Amino acid sequence: AQSVTQPDIHITVSEGASLELRCNYSYGATPYLFWYVQSPGQGLQLLLKYFSGDTLVQGIKGFEAEFKRSQSSFNLRKPSVHWSDAAEYFCAFNAGNMLTFGGGTRLMVKP
Amino acid sequence: EAGVVQSPRYKIIEKKQPVAFWCNPISGHNTLYWYRQNLGQGPELLIRYENEEAVDDSQLPKDRFSAERLKGVDSTLKIQPAELGDSAVYLCASSFERKYEQYFGPGTRLTVT
Numbered sequence: 001a002q003s004v005t006q007p008d009i010h011i012t013v014s015e016g017a018s019l020e021l022r023c024n025y026s027y028g029a030t031p032y033l034f035w036y037v038q039s040p041g042q043g044l045q046l047l048l049k050y051f052s053g054d055t056l057v058q059g060i061k062g063f064e065a066e067f068k069r070s071q072s073s074f075n076l077r078k079p080s081v082h083w084s085d086a087a088e089y090f091c092a093f094n095a096g097n098m099l100t101f102g103g104g105t106r107l108m109v110k111p
Numbered sequence: 112e113a114g115v116v117q118s119p120r121y122k123i124i125e126k127k128q129p130v131a132f133w134c135n136p137i138s139g140h141n142t143l144y145w146y147r148q149n150l151g152q153g154p155e156l157l158i159r160y161e162n163e164e165a166v167d168d169s170q171l172p173k174d175r176f177s178a179e180r181l182k183g184v185d186s187t188l189k190i191q192p193a194e195l196g197d198s199a200v201y202l203c204a205s206s207f208e209r210k211y212e213q214y215f216g217p218g219t220r221l222t223v224t
Contacts, residue, residue, distance in 0.1 A: 004153075032213060043115070043202060044154070049201040090153050098167065099144075099204075099213055101153030 001029050004091050006102035013081050014110045021076040021105050023091030033074045035065055038104075039087045041076035047089075050074065061085070083109045113137070115216035117203050123222045129191035132219045136184065136205030143180060144213060145188050146202040154202050160186065193223045 005024045013019055025031065032051050036044040048059025055067040065076045074091060086109045091102040116135040124130050131133040136143050141162050146154035157176065162183040171178065175194070180186040190197055200220050204213040 009151075036215075041220075042119075043217040044204075046212050046214065049212050091152070098156045098159065099154075101155070104151070104153050 001102055002095055003095075004093055004100055004102035006089075006091055006105050008105045010106045010108065011102070012108040012110060015083050016080050019076075019078045019081045019085070021089050021091075021107070023074045023076065023102060024089075025072050025074065025093050027072075027093065027095055029071060029095075030067075031063075031095045033067060034092045034094070034099070035059065035063070035074075035076045036090045036101075037087050038090065040063075044090065046071070047076070081107075081109055083111070085109060097098060113205055115205055115214055117201075117216035119173075119219055120217060121220050123224065124193055126195055126223050127192040129160055129189065130193055130221060131190075131205075132188045132201050134186045134188070134203030134216060136186075136203070137214055139181065140205035140207055140214070142206045142208060143186050144204040145178060145186070145204075146204065148200040148202055148218070150199070157188070157201075161180075190221075193221075195223050197221060198223045 003026045034049045035047040038044045047063050048057050050057050050067045058064050063078050088104045088106050091106045092099050140196050143160040145157040148154040158171045158178050160180045178188045200218040202218045203216045206213045
């Protein structure tokens with residue numbers, strides 16, 4: 001079955017620390033992969049996407065993600081977290097007909 | 112460029128009442144999606160339109176939910192009658208074609224009491 005797993009429901013990091021949010025997918029081929037961020041009461045904003053080519057992709061707000069085919073993973077990283085990054089992050093893939101989302105990871109940032 | 116517009120942003124209704132949500136996609140986007148997002152979960156697709164045709168509505172509870180996209184632009188999602196379990200955020204998204212990234216509106220938070 002097609003699915004996206006975000007193993008960490010909550011993550012807390014200190015401001016200025018590095019961040020890595022995990023995402024694993026289950027699909028028979030390489031799908032299109034996305035990371036979205038959702039602030040409270042807001043819709044989803046696209047951070048970055050991977051379609052093909054370079055497996056390290058850069059996004060907005062200083063985020064990057066690395067696609068690893070052997071691990072079926074697409075982890076999101078940021079070298080230095082800002083307090084404004086506190087939000088919910090969703091990994092998703094598009095396998096042609098629909099966007100399948102993971103359950104999300106809620107990021108909290110300590111001062 | 113204007114983003115996806117949704118209204119209302121919030122709606123509180125009593126169970127068994129009808130409710131409707133409206134969405135205006137990004138100009139030029141021919142594919143429109145309605146998602147439901149339950150608290151603490153990722154969005155789940157309800158229906159997908161390509162132009163004015165509903166091409167994927169397998170997850171839409173057809174006994175009480177209906178949707179339309181007349182003229183292939185704006186769309187309306189309706190629930191009649193609403194149930195307590197329908198409380199959720201209803202998100203509209205659009206894309207140029209189905210395989211490309213989707214852009215989401217702010218959503219409508221529905222509370223059924």
